[in-house]
Amino acid sequence: MKKTIQKLDYLFSPRSVAVIGASNNPSKWGFGTIRNVLKGINNFRVYPINKKEKEIFGLKAYGKVTEIQEPVDFAVMVIPPQFTPEAMRDCGEKGVKSVLMISAGFKETGREGAELQDEVFSIARQFGIRVVGPNCDGHFNTESKLNTVGFDQAITGSVAVVSQSGNFGGHIIGEGTEKGIGFSKYVSSGNEADLTIEDYIEYLAEDDQTKIICAYVEGLKDARRFFELAKITTRKKPIILMKVGRSEEGAQAAMSHTASLSGSDAVHDAALQQCGVIRVDKVEHMIDIASALIRQPIPHGNRVGIVTIGGGFGVVATDACRRLGLEIPPLTDATVEKLNSLLPSRWSHGNPVDMTAVSYNAYACIGTLLKDENIDAVMAIGCMGYVPSVPPGLPEKLERELKAYNKEMMEGELSLLGGLVERIDKREKPLIITAVSKTDDALVLKELANQGFYTYKTPEAAAQVIAYLAKYSRFLSA
Amino acid sequence: MKKTIQKLDYLFSPRSVAVIGASNNPSKWGFGTIRNVLKGINNFRVYPINKKEKEIFGLKAYGKVTEIQEPVDFAVMVIPPQFTPEAMRDCGEKGVKSVLMISAGFKETGREGAELQDEVFSIARQFGIRVVGPNCDGHFNTESKLNTVGFDQAITGSVAVVSQSGNFGGHIIGEGTEKGIGFSKYVSSGNEADLTIEDYIEYLAEDDQTKIICAYVEGLKDARRFFELAKITTRKKPIILMKVGRSEEGAQAAMSHTASLSGSDAVHDAALQQCGVIRVDKVEHMIDIASALIRQPIPHGNRVGIVTIGGGFGVVATDACRRLGLEIPPLTDATVEKLNSLLPSRWSHGNPVDMTAVSYNAYACIGTLLKDENIDAVMAIGCMGYVPSVPPGLPEKLERELKAYNKEMMEGELSLLGGLVERIDKREKPLIITAVSKTDDALVLKELANQGFYTYKTPEAAAQVIAYLAKYSRFLSA
Numbered sequence: 001m002k003k004t005i006q007k008l009d010y011l012f013s014p015r016s017v018a019v020i021g022a023s024n025n026p027s028k029w030g031f032g033t034i035r036n037v038l039k040g041i042n043n044f045r046v047y048p049i050n051k052k053e054k055e056i057f058g059l060k061a062y063g064k065v066t067e068i069q070e071p072v073d074f075a076v077m078v079i080p081p082q083f084t085p086e087a088m089r090d091c092g093e094k095g096v097k098s099v100l101m102i103s104a105g106f107k108e109t110g111r112e113g114a115e116l117q118d119e120v121f122s123i124a125r126q127f128g129i130r131v132v133g134p135n136c137d138g139h140f141n142t143e144s145k146l147n148t149v150g151f152d153q154a155i156t157g158s159v160a161v162v163s164q165s166g167n168f169g170g171h172i173i174g175e176g177t178e179k180g181i182g183f184s185k186y187v188s189s190g191n192e193a194d195l196t197i198e199d200y201i202e203y204l205a206e207d208d209q210t211k212i213i214c215a216y217v218e219g220l221k222d223a224r225r226f227f228e229l230a231k232i233t234t235r236k237k238p239i240i241l242m243k244v245g246r247s248e249e250g251a252q253a254a255m256s257h258t259a260s261l262s263g264s265d266a267v268h269d270a271a272l273q274q275c276g277v278i279r280v281d282k283v284e285h286m287i288d289i290a291s292a293l294i295r296q297p298i299p300h301g302n303r304v305g306i307v308t309i310g311g312g313f314g315v316v317a318t319d320a321c322r323r324l325g326l327e328i329p330p331l332t333d334a335t336v337e338k339l340n341s342l343l344p345s346r347w348s349h350g351n352p353v354d355m356t357a358v359s360y361n362a363y364a365c366i367g368t369l370l371k372d373e374n375i376d377a378v379m380a381i382g383c384m385g386y387v388p389s390v391p392p393g394l395p396e397k398l399e400r401e402l403k404a405y406n407k408e409m410m411e412g413e414l415s416l417l418g419g420l421v422e423r424i425d426k427r428e429k430p431l432i433i434t435a436v437s438k439t440d441d442a443l444v445l446k447e448l449a450n451q452g453f454y455t456y457k458t459p460e461a462a463a464q465v466i467a468y469l470a471k472y473s474r475f476l477s478a
Numbered sequence: 479m480k481k482t483i484q485k486l487d488y489l490f491s492p493r494s495v496a497v498i499g500a501s502n503n504p505s506k507w508g509f510g511t512i513r514n515v516l517k518g519i520n521n522f523r524v525y526p527i528n529k530k531e532k533e534i535f536g537l538k539a540y541g542k543v544t545e546i547q548e549p550v551d552f553a554v555m556v557i558p559p560q561f562t563p564e565a566m567r568d569c570g571e572k573g574v575k576s577v578l579m580i581s582a583g584f585k586e587t588g589r590e591g592a593e594l595q596d597e598v599f600s601i602a603r604q605f606g607i608r609v610v611g612p613n614c615d616g617h618f619n620t621e622s623k624l625n626t627v628g629f630d631q632a633i634t635g636s637v638a639v640v641s642q643s644g645n646f647g648g649h650i651i652g653e654g655t656e657k658g659i660g661f662s663k664y665v666s667s668g669n670e671a672d673l674t675i676e677d678y679i680e681y682l683a684e685d686d687q688t689k690i691i692c693a694y695v696e697g698l699k700d701a702r703r704f705f706e707l708a709k710i711t712t713r714k715k716p717i718i719l720m721k722v723g724r725s726e727e728g729a730q731a732a733m734s735h736t737a738s739l740s741g742s743d744a745v746h747d748a749a750l751q752q753c754g755v756i757r758v759d760k761v762e763h764m765i766d767i768a769s770a771l772i773r774q775p776i777p778h779g780n781r782v783g784i785v786t787i788g789g790g791f792g793v794v795a796t797d798a799c800r801r802l803g804l805e806i807p808p809l810t811d812a813t814v815e816k817l818n819s820l821l822p823s824r825w826s827h828g829n830p831v832d833m834t835a836v837s838y839n840a841y842a843c844i845g846t847l848l849k850d851e852n853i854d855a856v857m858a859i860g861c862m863g864y865v866p867s868v869p870p871g872l873p874e875k876l877e878r879e880l881k882a883y884n885k886e887m888m889e890g891e892l893s894l895l896g897g898l899v900e901r902i903d904k905r906e907k908p909l910i911i912t913a914v915s916k917t918d919d920a921l922v923l924k925e926l927a928n929q930g931f932y933t934y935k936t937p938e939a940a941a942q943v944i945a946y947l948a949k950y951s952r953f954l955s956a
Contacts, residue, residue, distance in 0.1 A: 026880050057873075104834075109824045165790020167835075167860060171914050171936075218793055244793045247800030256826045257789025281801075282938045311735025312643020315696055315722045322725030323759075346587045348734045356582075357645075382645060395535075402504050436649050458649075460760045 007130040008203040010097035013144040014073035021078035022048035030078040040145030081105035092127030101133035136190025137166025157182015158211035162200040184209040205233040218254035234276035276475035289468040295452025296430035301376035302470035303327045305369035306352035309382035314352030320463035329374040363416040381434040385442035413444040485608040486681040488575035491622040492551035499556035500526035508556040518623030559583035570605030579611035614668025615644025635660015636689035640678040662687040683711040696732035712754035754953035767946040773930025774908035779854035780948035781805040783847035784830035787860035792830030798941035807852040841894040859912040863920035891922040
């Protein structure tokens with residue numbers, strides 16, 4: 001294993017953590033940091049460092065890292081910039097392997113800050129310490145429970161996030177958590193005075209916990225290395241990249257934000273495509289495609305079979321697919337014949353399949369489309385997990401009957417789920433579900449999500465997911 | 479007032495309603511319909527019609543409409559298609575003014591259905607009855623409380639929705655309700671054998687309850703009339719249109735769904751633009767722009783001032799604005815000087831304004847941008863309504879302190895709100911807010927929504943809203 005990768009193990013899974021700048025004062029950043037770190041105290045030792053306090057959150061506080069008796073693998077620094085050279089030297093003398101610098105006020109603020117940054121990082125280099133930041137928001141590892149950033153709501157999963165913006169990184173984690181997906185590791189990379197986005201991707205490519213890598217990037221310090229890494233990595237796990245600074249004005253804003261040089265967007269775009277990187281422009285797209293890559297098969301082509309509870313959704317979905325270059329092929333005769341036996345005679349007799357407000361055979365219809373040899377991916381809209389609402393104020397008997405009816409329907413759907421998942425896997429075709437009337441009672445959608453099959457809010461979002469999957473498939477099979 | 483418009487008053491605000499096909503059986507559509515209609519029983523009389531039942535939901539059931547003693551303004555028909563000619567004749571003899579036909583199995587199913595449709599509608603014409611549908615999902619009026627469709631969650635407001643798809647109409651109402659916006663009237667227009675999208679728009683243009691018209695359209699029966707109407711209407715209230723069938727395959731699906739001819743998309747697009755119709759491709763865009771038009775001023779141009787809690791959001795927002803043709807102008811010297819006095823020295827010193835994680839002067843910064851003469855609209859990202867989470871398990875005293883701190887912050891924001899709204903109105907510049915860390919405790923965002931200022935989920939969504947507003951402004955001032 002390479003040296004960098006080993007040092008990053010200390011960053012993500014240390015045996016002991018010093019919090020330099022831990023505080024009892026809620027208005028200080030160091031208050032939040034120690035609070036976040038303490039959540040993992042069963043997995044590692046924690047040492048608060050504060051020159052004034054005797055005790056922090058019930059733990060003995062140390063004046064400096066060198067006063068600690070036991071070895072310290074990792075330190076997080078959340079102190080004013082002028083105190084960081086001394087703190088870094090202490091870390092070096094103590095034998096700290098890795099430091100994360102939340103502290104800001106360096107290169108991003110101008111010449112003086114840049115000089116201070118150089119000073120701190122020459123000390124770090126001298127002692128062989130690998131450093132995250134400065135001017136970063138923190139990181140987490142859901143396995144080791146080390147957390148320097150917050151985002152308490154994040155659950156364990158297989159998606160890793162690296163972000164050159166702390167606030168946008170939080171946005172990604174927040175949106176992903178809302179969708180129900182789990183995360184392996186997160187790191188806000190800040191000014192990247194030492195460790196860069198390339199280092200993190202190299203590490204995550206080898207990380208068993210991580211199946212999918214998401215990155216928010218303003219600029220690449222070593223574009224050639226990035227593209228070389230990406231080319232190898234995307235063959236084994238997908239990289240989803242939001243590379244901003246596409247516009248000249250955006251590039252300027254990136255320069256002022258993290259001193260990043262955005263580079264020529266057209267050049268980047270072509271290179272990213274060649275490396276199989278999935279480039280997105282919106283956080284929703286990032287989360288949607290990440291969630292689909294967690295469990296769905298990669299389709300073998302771009303031909304979509306659509307099945308809907310009503311015609312309007314079919315029209316919207318067809319338009320959305322065509323806009324994104326996906327095909328809506330005709331159904332084979334065998335499929336039409338099978339659907340004739342499953343649906344009322346008024347069904348659309350074509351692709352999109354309009355079930356005309358009758359959903360009792362939805363699973364069989366979806367199964368039939370998965371089997372159709374002209375279809376590479378199936379989109380289902382409004383035909384799974386629909387539970388009619390039971391309004392208040394009904395006669396007691398009726399309310400009982402309606403609830404029993406809903407329960408029976410859900411149990412029926414749940415009993416069909418195993419067979420459906422088997423077909424998805426056997427045919428190697430994704431099933432992308434739009435849940436237009438999602439309710440808490442739609443147990444089948446919850447169960448699907450438990451198994452890694454997430455649902456999408458609109459037919460347009462579902463089409464976008466299939467388009468990304470189809471494009472990634474073209475790269476993998478080229 | 480035109481005749482059509484008068485007849486539509488009977489449709490939306492009748493004094494009495496017959497439900498032809500009302501049922502006690504939850505598996506029948508007529509069960510849901512009578513249940514929905516009964517919610518408004520304090521505002522109009524309700525007569526269930528069913529040939530077999532004596533009583534429905536405690537009300538006397540009639541065998542046919544002509545058995546009712548009192549006058550009947552409006553009837554909803556939810557019976558098998560073969561019984562509709564007789565029922566329509568009964569309505570004619572009884573003097574019913576308007577009928578809504580949920581019943582399906584007409585032109586959308588082929589030649590036989592088309593013949594039956596012709597038969598029913600020649601009876602309706604003979605008696606001068608104006609008819610919604612057939613093959614529609616129902617309608618509602620939040621003022622009269624008449625509801626034949628469900629969507630119980632919809633609240634009263636100023637947005638009207640007309641939809642050629644029942645299921646997509648429900649999707650629009652659902653997404654809108656989730657955003658917190660209220661609706662005036664809704665109608666699912668079905669096959670449009672009599673009343674068409676043009677009739678509804680003509681009616682809604684004159685409707686005092688309605689400030690904004692949203693329409694989902696698969697095909698226009700009388701495109702010339704539509705464009706003439708739109709040209710006049712958009713001068714007094716915006717029309718937001720989702721016209722599908724853009725792709726050939728989508729157009730075919732529309733034909734099979736509601737027998738609509740989509741027409742040439744390029745021709746439609748140009749004509750819609752000329753008429754000031756706001757054309758959208760996604761339901762999210764429809765809801766986002768509708769919500770902005772409820773209360774925000776229309777900007778005078780397309781120059782956007784951006785203020786963010788952190789740099790990453792600024793870069794993303796700048797890229798998104800540029801992609802949509804919006805300008806990110808430099809700040810005036812006066813603005814820079816003012817911001818120097820409000821922000822730490824490390825602020826970005828340009829547009830986008832990066833407050834660098836310091837939000838205490840956010841309202842003053844936003845106010846400063848609203849005042850800048852080079853700026854037509856302000857986008858604020860993550861700098862309003864932010865409430866840090868108070869994690870469980872803190873020492874009691876600290877928890878108390880943190881909560882007090884949050885409360886104080888929110889009260890501070892609430893006290894500034896009036897002044898901010900005044901500036902928005904005075905400068906006639908919209909303030910489009912991205913709330914990236916929305917929590918239940920963010921009272922200021924709730925209060926803004928109460929006053930008609932909604933928030934958007936991502937910088938990209940906010941940019942899209944401003945782009946639509948700027949385009950509409952160009953039309954209005956041309």
